[in-house]
Amino acid sequence: EIVMTQSPATLSVSPGERATLSCRASQNIRGDLAWYQQKPGQAPRLLIYGATTRATGVPARFSGSGSATEFTLTISSLQSEDFAVYYCQQYFNWYTFGQGTKLEIK
Amino acid sequence: EVQLVQSGAEVKKPGESLRISCQGSGYNFAKYWINWVRQTPGKGLEWMGKIDPADSYSTYSPSFQGHVTMSGDQSISTIYLQWSSLEASDTAVYYCARRRAVAAPFDAFDIWGQGTMVTVSS
Numbered sequence: 001e002i003v004m005t006q007s008p009a010t011l012s013v014s015p016g017e018r019a020t021l022s023c024r025a026s027q028n029i030r031g032d033l034a035w036y037q038q039k040p041g042q043a044p045r046l047l048i049y050g051a052t053t054r055a056t057g058v059p060a061r062f063s064g065s066g067s068a069t070e071f072t073l074t075i076s077s078l079q080s081e082d083f084a085v086y087y088c089q090q091y092f093n094w095y096t097f098g099q100g101t102k103l104e105i106k
Numbered sequence: 107e108v109q110l111v112q113s114g115a116e117v118k119k120p121g122e123s124l125r126i127s128c129q130g131s132g133y134n135f136a137k138y139w140i141n142w143v144r145q146t147p148g149k150g151l152e153w154m155g156k157i158d159p160a161d162s163y164s165t166y167s168p169s170f171q172g173h174v175t176m177s178g179d180q181s182i183s184t185i186y187l188q189w190s191s192l193e194a195s196d197t198a199v200y201y202c203a204r205r206r207a208v209a210a211p212f213d214a215f216d217i218w219g220q221g222t223m224v225t226v227s228s
Contacts, residue, residue: 043201094153
């Protein structure tokens with residue numbers, strides 16, 4: 001099983017600042033990586049797939065980068081609605097998720 | 107609007123059976139695999155398995171093989187997840203989610219149901 005490790009577990013950032021979230025795969029997954037946002041009481045929402053492609057309707061302030069085993073989700077200027085939990089997911093070999101990064105208001 | 111709508115919350119006792127559902131609308135239901143994902147505070151998001159709505163062929167994660175069964179009824183665009191004997195450890199929120207691409211073997215999940223909370227307690 002491919003293990004996905006996210007860091008940090010919690011990230012405190014002020015509105016308007018940049019947030020950088022990391023995800024590491026236990027083996028090479030090429031670019032078969034997605035990022036999801038989840039707010040309390042809601043289902044996860046797809047933000048990024050193919051490591052770098054924004055899903056339909058996702059604002060341009062969200063960007064993904066990386067390949068192989070190291071990936072990053074960057075939110076360029078945090079809005080109030082961006083404070084949530086973010087998960088990465090590999091789909092190179094079936095599916096596994098990271099444990100999540102909680103993005104909280106500083 | 108493309109959407110997946112799941113059945114409502116359930117409260118069950120250990121040993122009881124249960125079937126929850128996920129109905130798709132707004133797209134060609136038969137063309138996109140549907141996945142089930144479990145979410146718990148302790149283990150986070152876990153992929154349980156997938157089903158092809160066109161023929162109900164299912165593949166299960168080893169962690170869930172033998173404990174749950176996926177099935178479907180294409181005529182009403184609905185997928186089911188069922189247990190024959192629930193355990194307390196099955197307490198979780200269960201999501202159905204559509205695989206984004208039609209042809210790729212694996213892909214991200216672009217449409218999610220709203221989730222079904224299952225509580226198993228004596």
